[in-house]
Amino acid sequence: MRLNRKDLLGLKDLTPEEITLILDKAEALKPIVESPVKKVPHLRGKAFVTLFFENSTRTAKSFELAGKYLGGDVINVTASASSVKKGETLKDTAMNLEAMGVDGVVIRHGQGGAPAILAKYLQHASVINAGDGFNEHPTQGLLDMLTIRQNKASFKGLKVAIIGDSKHSRVARSNIWGLTKMGAEVWLAGPSTLLAEGFEGLGVKTTTRIEEALEGADVINTLRLQLERMDRGFFPTAAEYHKFWGLTPNRMKLAPNAIVMHPGPMNRGVEISSFVADAEQNVILPQVANGVAVRMAVTTLLFGGEA
Ligand code: NCD
Secondary structure: OOOOOOOOOHHHHHOOHHHHHHHHHHHHHHHHHOOOOOOOOOOOEEEEEEEOOOOOOHHHHHHHHHHHOOOOOEEEHHHHOOHHHHOOHHHHHHHHHHHOOOOEEEEEEEEEEEHHHHHHHHOOOOOEEEEOOOOOOOHHHHHHHHHOOOHHHOOOOEEEEEEEOOOOOOOHHHHHHHHOOOOOOEEHHHHHHHHOOOOOHOOOEOOOOOHHOOOOOOEEOOHHHOOOHOOOOOOOOOOHHHHHHHOOOOHOOOOOOOOOEEEOOOEOOEEEEEHHHHOOEEEEEHHHHHHHHHHHHHHHHOOOOOO
16 A cells, blocks of 8 residues: 655644554564664665754654665755755755755754645655644654554553643644544643643643643653743743653652653653653653654655555
8 A cells, every 4th residue: 555645744634544554564664673684675776865954863863764774865964064054945955956866855944834835846756744843743743653552552542641842842743633533532731831722623631730631641742841942931940840840750650551752852850850761661762763663664655656
């Protein structure tokens, strides 16, 4: 089965069947990540560019590794080292990359909607959104869902607590779109100034009491304070934030069967205590491994034109 679309811009656009297709593909490709010989020919003869206008460790590197494990050619462009610095528009950058014959572009941009604009200008190359402003981060949402699927029997009826700065989080939005489509019950908890709005129609519940979201949760997804997207004080101090909203061993007692996720980068002692960050309940490094598998799946499906 093929993913019948040119671009992956967000989980808002995907059907439950498409999500399942990608997760199944990622599961099938995952053994390559753990294999002593990491080379298969799925992207042989294909080339893609990663174009990052914002910092990244996990996302950028896992796309690059995914492409290389699949035998493709991967070129990395960071905005600070590109002609964007000389005033070139996104459109011209895109057209020039396409003129070089690339099959795909992976883009991270500070502005929500930038990947959609790029996708419109590119006639042949597929676009994958690697995070746009606080709009979406679909491959993070997918790797989170793959991690959940590996640990829980079904998405249906799962209580997923997303804790922290959902307002400025593209990770939260992709999780909300993806998980609600698959039948999970999503809770957002955080200070009222940092709660994402507008998802009531999807059945998403919000609370300013972290305990209410944690009580009996099956999955806890902890978010970093997105300070780079805050133009004023949304909370008093990091220490006070930790006191009221941090994931601590004491609070974890409310959800003894939950897995703890974090997209990284973690700020230990702020949104998550160092103890919880290292505790057995967490699946933070498995998430990273799943990130490579998910990126292998989406690049194969979109850039490889593979069945
Ligand atoms: C996230 C991002 O950049 O949106 N990180 C990531 O991709 N792993 C979350 C964050 O920066 O807090």
